[in-house]
Each structure stands twice: as C-alpha cells, then as structure tokens.
Amino acid sequence: MANTIIGSSIIIDGEISGDEDLVIQGTVKGRISLKESLYVESSGIVEADIDTQNVEIAGRVTGNIVASDKVELKADCRVIGDIKSPRILIADGAAFKGNVDMDIKD
Amino acid sequence: MSVNLKMFLKKTIIGPSILINGRLSGEEDLTVRGRVEGEVALSRRLIVDKTGIVKANVSVKHAIISGVVVGNITATDCVELTPGGRMVGDIAAPRVIIVEGASFRGRVHMGDAQTLREARERLGTKPAATSQTSASARFSSSSSLSPISRPPSVPRLILRSTPIPLTQKPIPRPLNTMANVPPSPPSPPEDIPPTDALPMDDDDEFSGDKPLPPEPPAFMEANQKKVVLKKKK
Amino acid sequence: MLQNEPINIIRKGITIRGSLSGGGDLVVEGQVEGLVDLKNHLTIETTGKVQADIRAEQLTINGEASGNIDASSRVAINASALVSGDIRAPRIVIENGAIFNGSIEMDVKLPDDI
Secondary structure (H helix, E strand, O other): OOOEEEOOOOEEEEEEEEOOOEEEOOEEEEEEEEOOEEEEOOOOEEEEEEEEEEEEEOOEEEOOEEEEEEEEEOOOOEEEOOEEOOEEEEOOOOEEEOOEEOOOOO | OHHHHHHHHOEEEEOOOOEEEEEEEEOOEEEEOOEEEEEEEEOOEEEEOOOOEEEEEEEEEEEEEOOEEEOOEEEEEEEEEOOOOEEEOOEEOOEEEEOOOOEEEEEEEOOOHHHHHHHHHHHOOOOOOOOHHHHHHHHHHHHHHOOOOOOOOOOOEEEEOOOOOOOOOOOOOOOOHHHHOOOOOOOOOOOOOOOOOOOOOOOOOOOOOOOOOOOOOOHHHHHHHHOOOEEEO | OHHHOOEEEEOOOOEEEEEEEEOOOEEEOOEEEEEEEEOOEEEEOOOOEEEEEEEEEEEEEOOEEEOOEEEEEEEEEOOOOEEEOOEEOOEEEEOOOOEEEEEEEOOOOOOOOO
16 A cells, blocks of 8 residues: 555655655656656646656656556556556557557567 | 545655655645655645654645654744654744644744734634643643742842843843844745634634733832842742 | 742732842742843743843743743743743743744754755
C-alpha cells in the first residue's frame, strides 16, 4: 500500500525522490525518481522525467519514462514521451506517442 | 474502487522515505512524514509528523508541527508546536501555541492585540477548554503556578526606587523587539486576515479572549518610594 | 497550601518604577516599570502589568509584560497573557489564546543533515 499520496489539488514543481510507492492524483512538474512503484491516477498530471521500478499510468504524463521492471499504460491514459523498460503494457483505449525501448540485449 | 476512495479523502501524505525539492501548493491537508524542501503554499493544514522535515518557507492556514521545520511560516489561522516539535524560523500567525516539550527559535508575530481580541470576540469563542492542545498546555503550565517550595529563611525581596546595575549585564537586546530585529523574510502581514473568512472545517475555535484586565488606578505613582511589599501568609 | 507559602505580592493599584531584585518569589497584581531581577519565580497575574526587562528563574504570565525576558528555567505565557519582547529560556510555553509578539530563543536540536 502506498505511503505517499499527492492529492488532486496539489501542485508540485520540483523533484521527488524516495524509496516507496507514490500515488499521484494531482500535478507534478519536474522530475520523479523512485525505487518502487509510481501510480499516476486518472486525475494525475505529470510533466516530468520518470525513473522508477514500476509505473502505472491512468492519467496524463508528458516526459520520458525509464522503469527497471514494468510500465503499464491503462485505458484512457495519455502519455507523450519515450518509454524504456523490459516490460511494457498498453491497454485498449490508451493514448501514447513516443518511442518504446524494451532494452533487448543482443 | 480504492482509487475513488482516496480521492474523497482529499489528503496528501508524503511518506517517510520521500524527498520533495521544489515548490508545493494545494488546497488540501498535507501530512509530511518525509522531507520537503523549497516552498509550501497551502490553503488548508500542514501537518509535520514526528519523522517529517520541512525546510521551506511555508504559507498555510494552520500548521501542526511534531517534527522539524526550518524556515518561516505564515499562517492565516494558527501554528502549533506539539511535544517534540522543533522549529527554527519566524512565525506570523494570529494564534501560536507552543507546548511543553516543543522547542523553537525565531520571531513570533501575532499582530496587534486589540485587533486580535476583536477578531476573537467577533467569532464569539470562549477560552477553549474543549481544545485538546489548550487543555494539555494548561495542564502543563498549572504545575508552574504552584509556588516554588523553599525554606522560610529565603531572603526577602529588596525593593529600590532607582535603577541599580545588575550583577550580570542587563539583557543586551532592544526593548522594542519587532522594530529592531534584523529583517528576514517574510515580513509578517500587518493586517492579520480576518480569521473567520475561512471555512471553519477543523478545530478552529479560538480561545483566551478574556476582556482586557482593568487598568490599576495610578494614584499610587507619586508615592512609589513608600510602597511596601505585602506578605501573604 | 498556597496560604502557607510566604509570597511577595505587588497588589493591584500599586505601581513601582525602578529596579526590583531579590531572592524570593514575587506575584505582580499591580504595575512594575523598570527592571526585575529575581532568583526565583515571578508571576504576573491577569491584572498585572510589567514593563521591564525581566530576569528570573521561572516566569508565569497571565497579564501583560513588555520587555526582554531571560529565564534560567521556564517561561509560561498563559491564555490570558499579552506579551511583547524577546524571550530566552530553556523551556517556553505559549498557551492557546495568548498574544505574543517578539522573539523566542530556546535550544533547538536539529537533525545533522539539515
């Protein structure tokens, strides 16, 4: 269960880092680096480069995403940016523009 | 769905391992258990839990500090330091509560006493025996009201009519403090916002609005050298 | 219990200008202007008004105080108090309802990495 919740009225302009799950219902601009999972909920707006283990996006994200484990784009999300992750899931109804790099080693 | 439930709670929590560096603003309660640096602007409450560290200038309605704050706080309602709460910085707020066990270094600006009392009168609030904070503060201070026990041979008070030098130097600080302390941002608002302008959705009851104590008559002033201290048996 | 303790009292209606010093406890119900230097406990009652730099072991304020305060143990600014000045003491308590303008200096232990 996530310890950290950025509520829907909250706007953060800057950097967020940490070792725990993060739920974003509000707006974050800048940079996010986590060792755990990031959840961008349907009301969430992220304009930031993201570096984390897992990402689940139901809201809007503009920025490049690097995830060491998995990126999941849920229905009705809107993502603009490049994604680099060994596992990428894109649901029916998700909107995505950008490059996908699943980091396949030769 | 749990997502919707969270939305209704309207509460933001910064977990213990999280560091936010930048500007944070919003219209909901914010609980900090991790670390926030930069600037915080909230229209509701900031709660700094025991593990929380806020190194920022803060403007908020109500701040409750059980952790650490370094920076200035401007609050439209109240700043509370609970036991264990530590703060270095200046506070501008119509109500400031510091309880036993809290520590603080900085300036406090509550504003003009008359304006404050009138504002509290308007709200029609009474000294809050209901407020837990005030009750605990009262409890802790009541112990200090009992006289220090001492043997009857303790030297009596000496009264002199002219100033004498103290054995130690007088406190080397200006009498009128707010006018003389070095400026540091933010400059406290001269007009403390009407405290009833905001929705009273939390523990907003004011307290302590007792009428001004009556002025003691000044007729004794001419005879001040003859004043004898009474001894209560 | 209070009755049996000898306490110095400056009654309501009395004004003292000058310097007050001594080793006993003092209760101020009247007015004091100048300088107060006590070894023990100073109590300013709701009717009391002290315009003075104050040095004491312990200070309890229910009335008015303006001036700088230096206490070796504790300062309690209670709900009915109106205080302005700079305060230095190891323990300072401000109750809900008190009005205070000035600075406070306590020892604040901050984390190392701040």
